[in-house]
Amino acid sequence: MEYRKSTILDLRKSLDNNEITGEQLFEEANKLAHNYQNINSFVTIIDKYNHRKSNSILDNIPYALKDNFSTRGILSTACSNILKDYVPVYDATVYKKLKDSGALLVGKTTLDELAMGGTGTTGNTGIVKNPWDETRAIGGSSAGSASCVALGITPFSIGSDTGDSIRKPAAYGGVVGFKPTYGLISRYGLFAFASSLDHVGCFTRSVLDAAIVTDIIKGYDHHDMTSLKSVGKLQDSINDEVKGRKLFYFKDVCDPNNYDKNDSELIEVLNKFNETIDKVKELGIIVEEVEFPKELLMALYPTYMAISCAEATSNNSNLTGIQFGPRGEGNSIEEIMFDARTKGFSEFIKRRFVLGSYILQKENQEKLFKNAQRVRRLVVDRMVELFKTYDGLIMPTSGTIAPHFEDSSDKLSDKYLILENHLVIGNFGGFPSISIPSGFVNKMPISINITGNQNNDGLVLNIANKIEEKLGYKGIIAGDDNV
């Protein structure tokens, strides 16, 4: 058994057959975490084996947790200076569930500051490199959680996804990234970015593993009023027959003829996508192209920014240095809070807060905030309508491979707007959405995304599992022996 390349199920078998112990697995993971420090996956590496025995499938399986989850007694910084010394007094529900299931926390992973960003370069502890090519970013915000699974430091990790923060870095890192239906996993203890869009999800190197992990961490939580009563096990339907299932994709967005011929990388991504579609069809799945109103697709990113910045500015109002965090200086309480927030956030975050504050102002709310919510509703209604005919949306997760650091930015750009921003549909509607590796372009992984209707998590995983089997990119791994 080679630890780095093992899935959860592989490790389970080895543990059950007494070929290896939990302590050994932890040591292995810990060693790898230290060895790969150049990638900067971790804010905190745990050096002590700490195990709570259970009969769960995850017992003694190492994993990593994004550093925006509350872990009692363990530093939780969200990669922001304003929380740089913050040690929580309570456990996030996800962390508690994993602890109770005997899983081994290897470390807290790097993210874009406060999970606001999509590059993995804005955290206060430095940039996260893409293990497939260290001159490239892995995307974010769950950058460390993606890179750590891509490297095989752990077979799975936990992230959060407000716009695409699990699924995009999963694509750039060549791993599976899954965010289930809104409410399936409790958000209690996840540092809020935009509450109506925030999801907890996981990174794995197989679709089955994503189902296994989600089955453990899902379920109703009395701390989270938006959490859902538990449904059956997602693993149970993972091998169901998919023949006759129907998927759709956005016609104009995926047509290479609509793009600049000289953009060879994009054209190749789209050509590969069409090849993938052919393979999907070989499974007996019907795939059709669908016209989706262009103006709605064009509005996705601004709508997302309006809603997420508005909620974020309110959600992060607790970070004043009064209850916790570095205390500011000044002669009045206003000055003290002002100083703590001025020093505690990067320019990038402040820009979002100013934006959010502006959007929520009485005179702007109707035009900016309420209209954004209306667009969100229109998009979701349209999707739900399509889900009456189709089992899911299949799209390239991204129109590009992982960008070089110099090209990596969160600025609004006209280029490939829709291809880069359609994942947010999954957050608007709280839809289950999974990204899986679908090949390589320029030696970098590319990925497809499948998004289904609310509460159809089992079906989305089932279809993704069958496609994964067909495409043959299950378990690919970055690091020493690249493809």
Added chain:
Amino acid sequence: MYKVVIGLEVHCELKTNTKNFSRAKNEYTNIPNVNVATVDLGLPGILPVVNQEAVKKALKTAMALNCTNPDEVLFDRKNYYYPDLPKGYQITQVTKPMGINGSLKIVMNDYEKDILIHQLHLEEDTASLDHYSNYSLIDYNRSGIPLIEIVTEPCISNSEEAVKFLETLRNIFIYCGVSEADSKKGQMRCDVNISLMEENAKEFGTKVEMKNINSFSNVKEAIEYEIKRQTKVLESGNKVIQETRRFDDDTKQTYAMREKVDAVDYKYFIEPNMPPVKLTKEYLDEIRKEIPKLPYERYKTYIDEYQLSSYDANVLVKDKEIADYFEAIIANGINPKEACNWVTTVILGSLNKLEVSLEELFVTADMLSGIIKLIEQNKLSVGNAKKILYRSMDEKISPLTIIEKEHLSQIDDDEVLRKFVNEALDEHQDVVNQFKEGKDYVANYFVGQVMKKTKGQASPVKTLEIINEEIRKR
């Protein structure tokens, strides 16, 4: 003379086991920071979980104030920075308050008036701050305690109406069992908006707001001071400035705090962490059933049906426990006027004297009913009845037990009384002679003698009858 226009915003802490959005205890204590959950500290990652009991009590109060309830329960965030607000926003209700368009009738000395309620909403209290010379301390015990805010229309005309409204409202809280509404514990606080206008003016004058006045008497004094102050300003030809003023408890004056209260933008938006919950008719009906008969309704019954005076009716309904006690006696078949007499004299007097609540008083409504019945049946004199009741309260022994033990039951047996009467007549032949001479009133002298002999147990009415019979025989 100017017309005074007053609107009130009343905050009242609800009585619940736990806080509005956390599982920390909702309990008054002097020890700081003991009733605190992660949610109340606004720690990263916390989520609010609404207290169903608080929702129920807010809806119930809204119903008692004749408000229209919303179709669903929904909360909003009010965003502002202050050290007593750990999340940086307060969870409150703007979009769909628990009640809108209600009214509450107040009874003044010579008129009644409906005070219109603009809205009632449920929100959370802030932490409390203690300021010292160069530092401040934060106590999070109060952070997140469920609070209802009641906003009236600007329809109150003077300080008496304002205070009567507050008293009546407080009574509604207590009748409905939603709060202890103890202003000494800061459980009931009041903001006053007040403006003056020319008698025939069409538009309201400039409004002044006075925040967080914590007693009814201070509300009265603040209003009266403001009326005088604003009158002076207007009479001297100046304009009243729109501002927030602070009422000082010691000087009994108001002082300017800050101008233009409307300038703050709280950036309200719907709280995304608590999905809207539909209110079914069944659920609302269930709550409505729990509302007891309210003071005004009882007041009306006492006057119209029981023919009590307005004064007595007011005294009885002022405290739900007293009103309930009174009604329990009537339910035992006692004449309402008789019941009213006993409750307003012996019972209320004892509560004052003993400094206890009705709940702590040993004599129950049933015990008192039993005693009143004995009097009605001429088995007990009023004087003895009172003595027995006071002893009962003192010694915590049932009045009937005392009567049995002490043979205090009234003697109304004709033959027994006749024996005592004749004894008395025999002993005082001279007085008998006076009677025979036409001085009828001396009969009362013999009543006194018989009372003496029977240790007050003789029925005075019966005794007099028998004296008249026996004295004529001589």
